[in-house]
């Protein structure tokens with residue numbers, strides 16, 4: 001997969017060069033290009049923002065630099081997209097508090113794409129006409145990380161690139177660890193334990209030491225349901241929520 005990110009703080013994305021994603025880039029499984037939006041400005045001050053029409057606090061990102069940067073991304077990605085295989089428009093993810101919620105399901109969807117482009121806004125956001133203009137060239141998807149406001153799109157992009165990247169075959173050593181992940185079955189994950197079996201007077205649940213895999217699977221499922229009912233009841237349908245609303249510890 002080829003990923004292009006446009007940002008005025010390209011160095012913010014440096015952690016994506018580390019660890020598993022870094023190794024995937026060395027192995028040629030993942031290609032990550034980060035573009036500095038200011039490289040697409042031509043005034044002395046490399047201006048990317050201006051005051052908002054209609055008034056209001058802060059500044060808004062100018063459209064022209066974005067159009068030049070996104071055209072450069074399109075050109076770079078076209079080499080990675082076989083028009084026979086990939087007839088649809090390339091995807092452009094625009095982090096935004098006003099976007100669709102990023103979920104594990106969306107991560108799986110995006111992991112199937114040959115290319116992804118990310119536009120990191122800053123200030124109060126990007127001139128809306130950029131998204132309109134880009135919609136003729138990309139499938140533009142405003143995406144929110146959650147209902148809180150960050151200072152820009154970079155942190156959201158790092159989270160999404162990590163969530164998508166780890167699903168690409170070959171990135172994570174043991175694909176088994178991707179199967180039983182949180183939210184993959186619509187529930188929160190069960191608790192995990194390791195040695196020592198007794199630590200500071202706290203013991204590992206004996207079922208996990210039993211070697212009885214049927215019992216262990218049943219216990220883990222019950223823990224998922226209890227945790228989900230206690231912490232994220234909205235993820236459960238009515239029936240399960242009622243059955244498991246008695247807190248997490250009743251075992």
Ligand SMILES: Nc1cc(-c2ccc3ccn(Cc4ccc(CN5CCCCC5)cc4)c3c2)n[nH]1
Nearest residue numbers: 095096097121122145146148149150151152153
């Ligand atoms: N899930 C999530 C993603 C983001 C995100 C993503 C991208 C950008 C780009 C800039 N910011 C900062 C920002 C966004 C919004 C406001 C308020 N808003 C501005 C326009 C007029 C109305 C009021 C203030 C500052 C971003 C924030 N935050 N949270």
